[in-house]
C-alpha cells in the first residue's frame with residue numbers, strides 16, 4: 001500500500017487509539033456487528049408551544065411504544081389493569097410509587113418483587129436491539145452493574161435462578177427498591193426513543209416552555225429545527241428589542257407574563273410602572289388576554305395586564321417600523337402603519353381604504369413622528385434589554401438552542417424544517433435579495449443560518465450588530481422568511497381593526513404547492529436527497545383534521561406534524577398532537593387525543609389515547625448500516641482496515657502499552 005504524507009500522519013494519529021493489530025481488529029469486528037442491528041427509533045414532534053405536561057407524557061409513553069412493549073412481553077399473562085399500572089410506573093415512577101405505597105401498604109414486599117421482575121423483562125425487551133456497549137453507556141450509575149447482570153441472566157436457567165432472585169431480594173431488603181424502580185424506568189424510557197427531533201416552536205402560548213427545554217437538555221440525542229417562535233426568543237435573548245417586545249406582547253396576550261418574571265427572572269416592574277402611569281385612565285379593552293385565563297386574577301390585576309399588553313404592543317409597532325426602515329431589502333414598507341393613522345379621526349388608511357380603529361388613545365405617539373419611541377419608552381426598553389441579556393436561565397437556553405438547533409436538518413434521508421421553502425406561484429423557489437446578492441431554495445436557508453450564527457458569535461463577544469440581530473426579527477415575521485411563510489403578520493390589524501378581511505395573512509404559495517409530489521421532489525433534490533428515498537417533515541401549520549385535511553401530502557412525500565399540542569389550536573385540529581415515528585420497520589404517524597391531566601394519568605393510569613397509521617413499510621427491515629450513523633461507521637471501518645494493512649506491512653509499528 002502507498003500512503004501520502006497526509007495519510008501517513010492521519011493513520012499514525014489513528015494508531016494512537018488502536019495501538020495494535022488486535023485492538024484495531026476488535027474495533028472492526030464491533031463496528032461491523034453494529035451495522036447489522038436494527039436502526040434506532042426516531043421520534044418527531046413539533047409545535048409544543050409551552051405545553052409541558054402533554055409533551056412529557058407523549059415522550060414518556062414514547063407515543064404508545066412503551067405500552068406496545070409491555071403487551072409484547074406479557075400478552076394475556078397479566079391483567080389489563082396491571083399492564084396500565086406498569087406503564088404509569090414507567091412514565092411517572094416517583095409519583096406513582098407514592099400512590100402505590102398508599103394503596104398496597106401491607107403488601108409492598110410482594111408488590112416490589114413482582115414489579116421488579118416485570119420491569120426487568122420490559123427493559124430486556126427494550127434493550128434487545130442495541131449492543132451491550134450502547135446499553136451499558138445508558139445505564140444509570142447507581143445500578144449499572146446490577147441491571148446489566150439482570151438483563152443478561154436467564155432467570156429460568158436452573159443454575160441461575162437463585163442468583164437472579166438473590167439480586168432482586170437484596171435490592172428490596174436493603175430498601176433500594178424505589179430507587180431501582182426509578183432508575184430502570186428512566187432507562188426503559190431512554191431506550192425506546194433513540195433520537196428525538198423537535199421540528200420547531202417550543203415557545204409561546206402555553207405555560208412552561210422553559211421546563212420543556214430543561215427536560216430536553218437531559219436527553220442524550222436531540223435536535224431542534226428552529227421555529228418562528230424559537231427564533232423570536234433567541235433574538236430576544238440576544239437583546240433584539242423587536243423580538244423582546246413581541247415576546248412580551250405574546251406572553252401578555254396569553255396571560256403568561258409569569259414565565260418571563262418567575263421562570264426567567266426578568267424584572268417586569270419597569271414595564272408595569274410605565275404601563276400604569278401611561279395608560280392610567282385607559283381600560284385598554286382591546287388588549288384583554290386572548291383566553292380569559294386571567295379569571296383567577298383580581299380586576300385590578302386584569303387591568304394591569306391589559307395596560308402592560310397595550311404599552312408593549314405600541315412599543316413593538318414603533319420598533320418594528322425602525323427595523324423595516326433601516327433594512328430596505330426586507331421590502332416590508334407596507335407594514336409601516338402608524339404613519340397611516342388619522343389620529344384625530346381615529347381611522348387608518350390601508351390599501352386606499354379607511355378603517356375605524358377599535359382604540360384611539362395613543363398618549364405616547366407623536367402624530368408628526370409616529371414611529372419614534374418616547375424618552376420613557378426608550379429607557380424602559382433599555383432596562384428590559386438589560387434584563388433579557390442577564391437572565392442566566394435564558395442565556396443557558398439560548399446556548400442550548402444554538403448547540404442542537406438549525407434552520408433545517410437532513411437526517412437519514414429525511415428533510416426536516418419548521419415552516420417552508422419559500423416559493424413563487426409558478427413553483428419556483430422564491431428569491432430574497434440580501435445586501436447585494438439574491439438567494440433561494442437551500443442557498444437561502446444556508447445564508448440565513450449563517451446570519452443567525454453570526455448574531456450568536458457577536459453576542460458571545462458582546463459586540464451586537466443590528467444587521468444580524470434584525471434578521472432574527474425578520475425570520476419571525478418577514479415575507480420571505482422560511483420560518484414564517486406568510487406575506488405579512490397582521491398583528492396591528494388583528495388587534496385594532498374589526499374588518500376581518502384585514503386580518504388575513506396570506507400563505508406563501510409553498511403551502512398549496514406542497515400538495516403536489518413534484519414540489520416535494522424538487523425540494524428534496526435541491527437539498528441533495530433522492531426523492532425516491534426521502535420525505536419532508538414539516539411543522540408550523542396546524543392540520544385541520546376536523547375539516548378533513550390530510551397531514552400527509554405530496555403523495556406521501558411530505559408529512560405535517562403540527563397536530564395542535566397548543567391548547568388554543570385543538571379546536572381547529574380536532575386532535576391534540578402528532579408524533580411521527582421512524583423505526584426499522586418504517587414510518588408511522590401517531591395522532592394523540594387531548595391529555596387530560598398529570599394527576600389523572602398518575603392516579604387512574606389514564607393514558608393518552610393514540611391512533612397509529614403506518615405510512616410506509618420498509619420492504620426489508622432497516623439496519624444501522626442503512627443510516628447516516630451507519631455511513632460514518634463504514635468510513636471508520638474502512639480507515640481501520642487501512643490501518644491494519646499499514647501495521648501488517650510495517651509502514652506503522654504496533655505500540656502495545658508496556659506495563
Ligand SMILES: O=P(O)(O)OC[C@H]1O[C@](O)(COP(=O)(O)O)[C@@H](O)[C@@H]1O
Pocket residue numbers: 201228229253290486489490491505540
Ligand atoms: O393565535 P394568535 O396568538 O393570535 O397568534 C397569531 C399569530 O401567530 C402566527 O400564526 C404565528 O404563529 P405560528 O407559528 O404558531 O403559526 C402569526 O402568523 C399570527 O399573526
Ligand SMILES: [Mn+2]
Pocket residue numbers: 201227228229418483540541
Ligand atoms: Mn410556527
